[in-house]
């Protein structure tokens with residue numbers, strides 16, 4: 001089949017359950033120019049080079065042909081994931097001051113006990129059931145609760161985030177459809193509503209320091225200064241969305257993969273100390289972020305012998321790079337004990353995932369609790385129904401039959 005239809009086939013919902021053969025085709029083609037003038041890249045070494053190349057921008061506004069995806073909303077500037085240095089670095093540093101080392105070195109580790117308690121509570125609530133949905137009953141509520149606690153969002157408001165965040169994710173979905181304008185409109189409205197809500201929570205904390213990053217943003221500025229009110233709104237929305245729409249897929253893809261590999265499930269039940277390595281393998285083998293659609297060439301750039309012209313969109317298929325046989329031994333094999341595993345699950349370079357330490361411990365705790373406590377779990381449907389997005393890929397539901405819940 002012709003190269004210019006590859007991206008259509010990758011985004012085609014019919015291929016959502018198993019896009020990996022398409023990625024193998026992509027790697028064979030090197031760089032694949034699509035009919036709309038964008039370029040798909042799928043080999044490990046090309047992706048790594050582009051992620052570290054300052055001639056490659058994360059700011060969509062550098063595109064010569066706009067892609068119709070709304071990055072700005074009235075009163076809310078582009079968040080730092082969509083900006084280049086030095087502006088990206090300044091905003092990322094301000095956010096990091098309240099999230100990790102050196103200033104907030106213990107914030108994430110200190111959440112270990114709380115995350116375990118949330119996971120246990122969710123599993124306790126399944127007692128008496130013989131059928132569960134891993135997504136609705138566990139993998140979705142866990143990260144939403146965790147990110148709301150991390151930011152310091154009042155608990156009673158947590159349910160509001162599901163509808164907002166679903167609208168936002170639909171807005172960045174590049175799958176061609178009948179009414180993209182309507183999806184964009186709904187995404188912008190959700191972004192504004194969420195931004196105002198989070199901005200108000202932060203305002204209420206001003207001068208009254210308490211737990212959570214929103215309070216820290218307004219009460220504890222670091223060496224890079226503080227956010228303006230609009231910057232705070234955009235950053236808080238970014239953290240909230242990035243913080244759970246990805247983790248839900250890591251947990252669900254993880255459980256699905258373990259159920260498809262019963263020997264791995266058994267091994268992890270016997271030796272839960274292997275879980276950190278198994279989570280790294282899941283990030284390589286079934287990554288929640290399959291591709292990065294927002295890079296743009298700032299000048300003509302040569303990639304694998306092809307000149308990508310200035311202003312052209314570059315789509316980096318991370319999930320393909322992480323299955324490249326030129327980089328990983330036996331890449332289509334799930335090996336929870338794999339050692340040499342420098343995957344692209346969290347990206348690479350200056351934009352590499354800000355929340356990786358949190359995502360890692362959430363997934364480790366979640367999968368340890370699920371493998372330990374679900375008795376005789378069995379997949380009801382394989383493949384399960386998938387969510388629409390080809391970027392943030394994972395099952396919409398994962399129905400399981402279980403024989404009970406262990407204490």
Ligand code: HEM
Pocket residue numbers: 058080081082092238239242243244246247250287288289292344345346347348350351352353354355356358359
């Ligand atoms: C399994 C869970 C997660 C996965 C697979 C994931 C994956 C990624 C990837 C691939 C990127 C790179 C984007 C790019 O280069 O354009 C990224 C960036 C980012 N992630 Fe995550 N992420 C996860 C969880 C989280 C969590 C829990 C948070 C917040 C607490 C978070 C916050 C961010 C932010 C703010 C960025 C932008 C970084 C920058 O532009 O400098 N992520 N993530």
